[in-house]
Amino acid sequence: MTIPGLRAVREWLAKAPASDPVDRLNAPFMQVLLIAVGLAIVLVRLYAAAVEPQLALLAMEDLRQALDLGTDVVIAVSAWVGVVLIRRGRFRLGIRQFLAIVLLSAAAAYAATGYSHSPPDPTPVLLMAVGGIVLGRRTLWNIYASLMGVFALGQLADNLWLGERRPLGWDAYHTLPMLMLAYLLVALILDQTIAALRNTLAQSIQRGEALELANRRIAQEIEERERTRNQLIHSQKMDAVGRAASGVAHDFGNVLNVVLGYATQREQLADLGTPALINALEGVELAALRGLAISRKLLNFSRQDVDGTQVFDAARALAELEPMLRQLLGRYIQLECDACAQPLPVLLDRGQFELMVLNIAANARDAMPDGGRFSVALAPGASPACLELILADTGTGMSADVQAKVFEPFYTTKPFGRGTGLGLSVVASLVHAAGGTIEVVSQPDQGTRFRIQLPLHHDEPSAPQLAPAALQASPANR
Template identity: 45%
Template sequence: MHNKARDWLARVPVGDGDRRKARALQRVLLLIGVLVPAFWITRLLGGGALAPIERTYLVVHGGVAALAVISLVCVRVGRFRFGAALFLIGCLAVILVVYALNGVNGPGPAQITHVFPLALAGLLFGRRALWATLVFIGLCVLVGAGRELANGTRPGLVGEIAAGLMISFLVVAVVFDSTVAGLQAYLADVEERHRELEQARRSLKAEKEEREHTMEQLVHVQKVKAIGQLAGGVAHDFNNILGVILGYARWRERRDGVEPLREALAGVETAARRGAAISRKLLNFSRQDVAHPEVFDVGEALHGLESMLRQLFDPRVRIELALPADSLTVRADRGQLELAVLNVATNARDAMPDGGHFRLAVDSVLDERGRSLVEITLSDTGEGMEEAVRRRIFEPFFTTKSQSSGTGLGLAVVGRVLHEAGGEILVDSTPGRGSRFRLRLPGPVAAPAAEGASPRVLLVDDDDEWRSVLVTALEQGGCQVLSARDGREAWGVIARGRVPDVLVTDYRMPGLDGLALIRRLRARYPDLAMVLVSDYLPEAARLARDLPPDVERLSKPFSPALLLQYVFMLTTSPEQAGDEGGGG
């Protein structure tokens, strides 16, 4: 109850500077507006005729109570200053009337109430208002003295009473003036301290933002440095790919059957996939947008890093990759995960300056709660780490290397990437015997649902041939497929009541593009699962900023099977996914 009353008093439309004063004034006005009438009602119900002086007090107190109620209403509607001034002026007017009618002896016990306008003026309006109120009360006393003299009261007695009253009021005014001056000085000091603290807070915030920005810039520089180190290997791989494509292209001269043509096309497809993978890696490393999770096969992604790892390590280091034959899919930012693996590999390289053995393995494991995880193990036979160093390796800017050899950000990036992907990283290390990093990610991603499940998919793409390929793959995978050439046609399909379970839309389309379609549909269907298909081109930064966070993003090029996996991932309930994962 007390909290509700306090909240009610605080809910007044006044500025922050007057809020405390408004709460205090409201309490006073409520007390006067309620207790004074209650006192007189009790007195009247008690019986007995009112003496003339009591009738005067009844009128005076009734007027003050009415003023208190009117002033309270003014404060509640946001006229705080006006309400306070109205009550103060009303009280002073009542005092003047009392002295004019009854003289200096007339107020009697009510003279103590004259102190209240002094306090009200000083606390609410300042020292100048306090002394002005004292002067006005002094004039009221003089008016009362004149009234006494007109009634024939002895001048000496009148002067003695008037002087006593003025001295009393003066003492009270001095006390209030000193209190108000001290309070104003204290409040000024508090305000100054508040400004200093606010300035310090802003400075700390700016410093934190600058530090985070610097770290992001250093991470980006590290990516560019990695690209520079790997450029030779990338050029070598691309030349090999182009050589393979050109070699298969020469098979057109063989006209002895369909089978050689199929083999040639299969070889071209494999080479094109390798080229696309290399392009994606370069664009992943160089971009500066936020994390973009996608579903991918960890084994395939790490197999594509093999040539980069061989370029990274000294020829005296034996590199071993133990990748699973079966697909192990995870949902993470592929580029950042690959960068994390390369960062750990870079530390392993620096720990084996004279050669050694580096092993990269992928396996499916269960954690202590029975969840299925994909574990990437990276081990080396290098120098190892002391326990004190091992505990700090994920701290930003911590490094045991020379200033020219490292920024201390490599493993900090690894920790951040695993954390953003919902995973963890475990490190074992023994001085002189090497280190082992275990990167654990949630997975595998839910496989296609059980037989009988048939999610409805709306596929939007302006490329007729590509859309036809995807429609066929989705239908063969057990989906009901609606298709549209652009965003406007897709909007028409949904407007006719054919709402899908999953929307799959290309980004670049004439008219209503994929992002605009998603925004329009999100407002009407907040629970609709959506996948936006895009490349890692200049629009990546815009999409990272403007795309709703719950919209999946699938990067070109991709296989129809991966799209099918996305669809079933989005239409599989968490309970079903947990059952499937727990059974692995």
């Protein structure tokens, strides 16, 4: 459960600017620590003055009490100055000045009271821990040396200027070696811990930078792969167009023969009168519109679109693809095309859908050199959320080993120069990218059957789909 306002405070603390990642992590805690120190000193002094006012008057008369009050005020001011410096992006300067003020205040206190009469104080260990963890190992050892000087100053005060309380001779310094050794052990433990933490953090930062670089490289490779994939799809389209070119040329030849036939009969038609001429011109127009529909289909299919994803009726698209399939398969292969009567909307690039069918049809043609039958059937799938496209041929079929590799890129059983091994690989890639599945069933000399399932999209088609007949009826295409 989040305390109201705590998240805002955390965000405010985290906004302290710091270039070093370690400083950026330490900045929120150090701000809290300095604010706590600054508030605690002020509140304790105000409480003491409110409860026992005579102590405040005594502090004005007694030198040691006045020094204690003065060091508290200086430390509190230094804590708030440290917060301001951290908020302004001077993190290390803010911490250094605070640690320096605390050390100077400790030196003044030990000089005034001596070491032997000072109460136990955990501040030296805290200074070493904060300095080492926040500012590094060099600061840790600088604080250690400074503390040893402060302790020596306190014991010197015990021996030289504290009047009746001072011990005799060098007895004042008998605890200094043990004190130095104890703090040396603390400093060594902190030093090794800090070194391990810093090394771990440096390794983590290096791994993060290496990971970021690897991510950028992967992103570039994915972009390059997508660009290569689009180029491959376009090349497959062009290959399919090339295979259908002979049939298209035959159709255009028929169109031109019709036009020429009417043209050669122009004199006889002129003698027969206007109705005969009108009928002849209508025949010419129909022949020209058929040629226009053929050329438009080829141009639209071979166009290189980076992303032509749209909602379209797969049944209608298959029906309109039938003439191109007939040209691709040739006169010796019987085509059976069973497009579903009901709409089957899919979210896909229509050119890629047509490419799937044409690539499988091209493979079927190559598998039936002596002729055969190729059937295409489109219907709702077993699940109401998908359609099922069945493409089957009566060709040479495939062995189990070939079936296992049939969708691998560059795998082909055709002679060198007859195939690239990319057709079925592209089909599988397009099907999977559309969220569908593809299966193949085949046996040697018993033909091959492909089963493709694609998810249906039940929204309205995203753009009007004009069939050749619609194109013929459009005045803009006349």
